[in-house]
Structure formats: structure tokens, C-alpha cells
Amino acid sequence: MTLRLLARAGVRDSMRAYWFWLNAAIFVAGGLLLMLFGQVDVFLLGYRSYGRALAGLMQLALFVVPLMSLLSSAAAIAGARETGALEYLLAQPVTRREVFAGKWLGVAAAVVASIVVGYGATGAVAAAKGVPGLPIAVLLLFTVILSAAFVSLGLWVSAVASTRARATSVVFTLWLVFLALGSLGLMSAFVRWGLPARLLQVWSLVNPIESFRLGMIAMLEPDASLLGPAGAALIGALGRQGLIAAASGSLAAWALLGYLAGRRAFTAAA
């Protein structure tokens, strides 16, 4: 009952924020554009390939979902602390664990809702054009896990940060670091300093954005040229199923460990 109330309030808070509608709009518009124009080869070249559209959707999710998950969760606790809302909430018969769980559920539900709205519209257009639904469903599922990982991370930061502004700047930096230190971005550093290739492969699985990218490509179109050097080495070592499992496991671990670390920080604040 308590958790449901807290989660519902969290959803309502998130859905009243402009970012929710902005992200849903970006998803709908971006997804539709990609689905409509990503298939230009169907008409020009006379063969049916949806890889480009799906890769575009994946790229869209890869940039937008971590950022919106981080920004919304970063505000959830630090923002409430600043306005006095958290102190009043905690003075009620609720535990800090319940509050943290409620915040997580509320933010995650709102983010997932905006993802579903975006992919739903895209899926409808894709279905009308005869594109099989399974790849989009897989993309949706993986994107949901990705968002869970970043909601956990964002709430962890929010539990620790003293102000909303500080939490926002930290999560924005995290997003940039994870994006910049992707497989290709990191390659030059590894070549420059002669670091072992194994380290690059491990980092590719540890970085949740890179994990998402590798897992998605392995699921939809396991092409070495798309996977990149670390991904290609990983699929060689782990196999396609192994890479998918490792990438999914990495994202799930981020979601779980981020949640536990954030909850610990939040309860320790008492």
C-alpha cells in the first residue's frame, strides 16, 4: 500500500516534468523518421532490410534513454530534499527503504512509459509496413533494462548529492563519460598507452551504454563491423549467446548494484 502510494506519486511527479513529454516526443518523432526514411533502400534498391532503421532506433535509445533516466532520477531525492518535501515525507510512517523503492519505481515507470509510447508509435508504423515485430520488441526490452540501470545510478547520485544542481551536474558528467568511453572512443586511448586488449573488452561490458550496444547488435545483426574491435573479440570469445547474456547481465548488475548502493547511501543518511 505504502509502496504503491509512493510509486504513484513518483510517476505523477515524473510525468508532470517537461522532460517526460520531451523525451516521448523525441522517441516518437525520431522513431517514426527512422522507420520511414531508414527504409529508403527498400524502394531504391529493391530489397527489404530493416537493419538501418533498427540501428538508428538503437542509437536514439543509446543517447536519449540514459540521459533521461539519469536526469529524472537525479532530481527525485535531491530535489525533494531541497524543497522540504523529503523531510515531511520521512516524518510520516514510512521507512527510508520504502521511500527509495517508491522513488525508483516511480521514476522507472515514467521512463519506461515514455519509451513504450515512443517505440509503440514506431512499432505501429513498422507493423503497417510489414516489418516483423520481434526485433522492435527485443529493442524495447533491452532499452527498458538500460533505463533501469541508469535510474538506479541516478538515484544513487541523488541520494548522495547535497543539491539538485550538484546531482544533475554529476549525472550529466557520468553520461558523457560513459558515452565518450565507448569502444571506439576508448580505442585510441588503449592504442596510445598500449593497454591490454583484454581490458578494453572488459570495459566494453562494464560500460552500460556499450553493453547495451553490443547486446543489441549481437541480438539483431551480429556483424563484426558493427560490433567494433572489442565487440568482435568478445563475440569470438563468448559466442553470440554468451555476449548477449554478458551484456544483459552487465545491465542488470548495474540496475541491481546501483539500486542497492543508492539505498544504502539513502538509509545511511539518517
Next chain:
Amino acid sequence: MIEARGLGKRYGEHTVLAGLDFHVGRGERVALLGLNGAGKTTLFRCLLALTGFDGNLRVDGEPVTPGCKDIRRKIGYVPQAAPLYDMTLSEFVAFFAGLRGVGIAGPAAILADLGMPLERTGAKALAELSGGMVQKTLLALALGSGSPLLLLDEPTANLDPGARRDFFRTLRELASDATLLFASHRLDEIELLATRVLVLHEGRLAFDGTLNGLWRTTEARPRLWLGVPDGEIGSVTAALETCPSVSALRPDGAGLEVDVVGETTLDVLLTVREQGLPVVEFRARPPSLEHVLARLQTDGPAEPATEERE
């Protein structure tokens, strides 16, 4: 209702509460007095199990365990600053009544009594309501959940005089049976509501007794404010400076504030009348908090001054 034994709280090297011992009986209305940083809010946080502490603390017979939520069912809390929630009034009331495990009916009935029926005001965003309306809502939630203990942490600090008067009138009418512990800087509020006063000074209990007892202990006397027309301040000041019942006086707004010696307030007024001074209005004011605390600090006993309860 509240029993504290050796209640202490430290933040690093800084001692906020230094071994408080006090007891608040059921139905008592106790004012918690002290300057900023005296430890009032920390004491509330301890009672609400929001923070860890040393010593023993019990509410309604139950030990307070930091982080344990059950004790909060016994406590209705009204904070100093209205919490900012992006909700309508109805959503806000339903949310917090739900968290407290009570229906919306209790708080809604109290809000209706306060001239804020949810049918009329429920659709308004919380941010659209005045500070007084939000504090009344928090009070309705605290009272409507049937908690036997009310904690009010300077609940009217951000309200204008009218809203402050309304809030305390409401509190007096609706919380007649509840045990009340409220923090305030305003001696007039305390005079209106409290049956007993606890004075916190630098984390220590500097006084425990009635308000009159506090006046006696600190030799604090009420002050007089005299309304004087423009241009007459100088002549009235000169006349009252010779009055033996006046220890000090100073201009204050459209008049003079007079510190009275002993219990001789009437003597000052008689002097005004006998000398035909151009005083158009007078008001009695409680002693200043600064004076009371300064006396407790400089002259007060090492042990908290206590007196026989009334």
C-alpha cells in the same frame, strides 16, 4: 506521552543536545523555546525517529528507535516551512492520509471546518495556496490522523500576523485533547497556547516550568507599547524618564516601547494619565526572548530551573 532520559545528539564534535531529561504528560501543551541552533528541530527529529541519538526516548510508552516508522503513527507533525509538492490539494491530502493509513474523511472534515472544503479548494495546486492555507492543511492532516501527539516546529514562522492568529485559534479549538509540543520564537504565541515551557539553550534544558515561572526566574517583565502622535515622542520620553516604574524606553514605530520595573505597569499608565501625556493607545507586550535567554544564560543555575507544575 514523551519521556526523555539523557537524550543526546552530536554531529561530529558539535553537541546539539546534551543529555536532556524531561517528561511531557498526556494532554499537556508544551512550548519549546530557544534561539536558532538551540536544538529544537533536532529534538523533533529525534522524536520522529529521523535521526540516531544517545539516551532513552519514549513516546506514548513506546521506545523511539531511529528509522522505525511505527512511532510516527503516534505523531502528527507540522514543519516550519511548507513542503513543496507538485500536487493539487486533494492529491496532497489523499497521498498523506493514505501514508498515515487513515481515510481522507478526517482531514477533509477539518479542512471544511477551516473554510477550505476540498469540494471547493481541492483542485487547486498546492503552490497556488497561501502559506496559511498550506499550514492549515498540514494541521488538518496531523489532527485528522488521530495521532495523540502533535509536534509543531515553528509552524507560523513564515505566516503573516492574520494567518498566524487564525492558525493558533484553529489549533486551540481543534487540538484541545491532543498533547502538544511546539517550538516557537514568539512569546505571545506561547502565552496563548502553552501550559508549560521548556527552554533549550545550546542543547541544554535551561528551564522547565510555567510561563509565569519563567518570568519570575528570569525577572522578565512585560513591556508596554505606547502610541504617541508625531512630534510628541520627545516630550513623552522626557516625562516618562523621570517615572520610577520605567527602567528604559525607546522609540518603536509610531510610539514608544517601555521596559517596566517590577510589577508596576499600572503605575506607568497612571503617570501617563496624571501628567496628561499625549498617549493615544497602549498595548502590553511580553518580555523579549533575547532578554529571557540572556538571563537564563548569565544568571541561571547549572541545573535546569524547574518549578512545581500547575
